[in-house]
Amino acid sequence: MRLGFLFGYIVTMWVLIIIGSFILIKIIAPIELDAGVFVTSLFKAIIALSMIVTWLVILVVIKNYYTRRKLVTRN
Amino acid sequence: MNFVFAVIVSAIVFIITYFLTPPFIRYLQSNGMTVKDYHKPNNKHVPRPGGPIIMISLATAEVNLFLLTMNNGVLTILICTLIAFFIGYIDDKKIMPGYFKPLALVVAAIPIILLGTYDFNLDFPLFNSARIPLLYIGLIVLIIPVVGNTINSIDVLNGVVSGFIAIASVPLIVALIMNNKFEIAIAALPLFFSAITFYKYHRYPSRIFPGDSGTLAWGAMYAAIAIVGGVEFVAIVALLPAIINSFLFLASVKRIAEHRTIQVRPVILLDDYKLMASMEKAAPITLVRMILAAGPLHENEVTRNIFKLAAFSAGMAILTAFLIRVVI
Numbered sequence: 001m002r003l004g005f006l007f008g009y010i011v012t013m014w015v016l017i018i019i020g021s022f023i024l025i026k027i028i029a030p031i032e033l034d035a036g037v038f039v040t041s042l043f044k045a046i047i048a049l050s051m052i053v054t055w056l057v058i059l060v061v062i063k064n065y066y067t068r069r070k071l072v073t074r075n
Numbered sequence: 076m077n078f079v080f081a082v083i084v085s086a087i088v089f090i091i092t093y094f095l096t097p098p099f100i101r102y103l104q105s106n107g108m109t110v111k112d113y114h115k116p117n118n119k120h121v122p123r124p125g126g127p128i129i130m131i132s133l134a135t136a137e138v139n140l141f142l143l144t145m146n147n148g149v150l151t152i153l154i155c156t157l158i159a160f161f162i163g164y165i166d167d168k169k170i171m172p173g174y175f176k177p178l179a180l181v182v183a184a185i186p187i188i189l190l191g192t193y194d195f196n197l198d199f200p201l202f203n204s205a206r207i208p209l210l211y212i213g214l215i216v217l218i219i220p221v222v223g224n225t226i227n228s229i230d231v232l233n234g235v236v237s238g239f240i241a242i243a244s245v246p247l248i249v250a251l252i253m254n255n256k257f258e259i260a261i262a263a264l265p266l267f268f269s270a271i272t273f274y275k276y277h278r279y280p281s282r283i284f285p286g287d288s289g290t291l292a293w294g295a296m297y298a299a300i301a302i303v304g305g306v307e308f309v310a311i312v313a314l315l316p317a318i319i320n321s322f323l324f325l326a327s328v329k330r331i332a333e334h335r336t337i338q339v340r341p342v343i344l345l346d347d348y349k350l351m352a353s354m355e356k357a358a359p360i361t362l363v364r365m366i367l368a369a370g371p372l373h374e375n376e377v378t379r380n381i382f383k384l385a386a387f388s389a390g391m392a393i394l395t396a397f398l399i400r401v402v403i
Contacts (some may be wrong), residue, residue: 002369002370003380003384006319006362007387010315010319010384010387010391011249013315013318014276014312014391014395017308017312018313021199021201021202022201024199024202024205025199025205026202029205036086058327059322064209066368067360067365067368069361070368071353071364071368
């Protein structure tokens, strides 16, 4: 199926959005450290950014796997 | 009363776009304002930009809606769209560097912040909302340029961007109605009618191209509606095919670059005017190249495949709009 990979890619992105929402709202947002508001916010921001980077890496890895199989035949 | 307003703004956009585009095409042709359509035989040239007609129709509808409702959200959407249109028009008239549009579009985000027509409670699907007052202002500054350029970058083949916007605006309108944001939903109707009416002239084989002025106006308007109406997640999901296109391009090129500056083309034009995916490792990955990975297709067949992806994403966006109302 010509669009199979792209439909799968859209669903993967959507699932990552839902999982990301869960992590942000249910895990990261309630975190409270005894180090003050600024440090707590900084800590939450770093975890959130790390999650976004991880999601991007997952999407790039999937993209690279597919393009190596289907699109690149010579250098 | 809302129904009457909806009919008025929709009719304004439809009538202006439908009846003024043909004379505008003749005006552009007579003034030599045409560009080569690279996927057509006989060195075919197509009038560009159609942005001014798109903007006139959108502005007339939104000004009338603002006068009828005095809703600041409508005014914000109008100003944001106008600024993006002028940025695009500069790019239509003069070749600007790749960073120009993303940077300049930050200006289009300012009216939203100044008029305060946003809600910093971000509604997530399934897991309630989060209050992010400072971070949300940063997101506004980011969302307008990103969405504007994302829509701009999907303008790859005849009829794609107008058809895509028409499809992607449906879940936006549905989500706004579900959230009882009726006036913003009515403000979104001109976007749908502008895109679908312009599609009549933009579809394969194109009689006019929207240009950067048209695509940036549509993109910024889409983003402004999503922010003012508080349906950001629905908008993101509806735009996923365009986001994938930009993401694939950036991930392969690894810099912000205009498509015209790329040395190795992602798609090759065959002798029978079918499109074939490039097999060069150095060629950027794009949505069209991915679609063509399974074999060559005619231009309008690629367009139909992009519309299938857009319709699939629009369905998922409507599902997301329902999930935002469900809290587990």
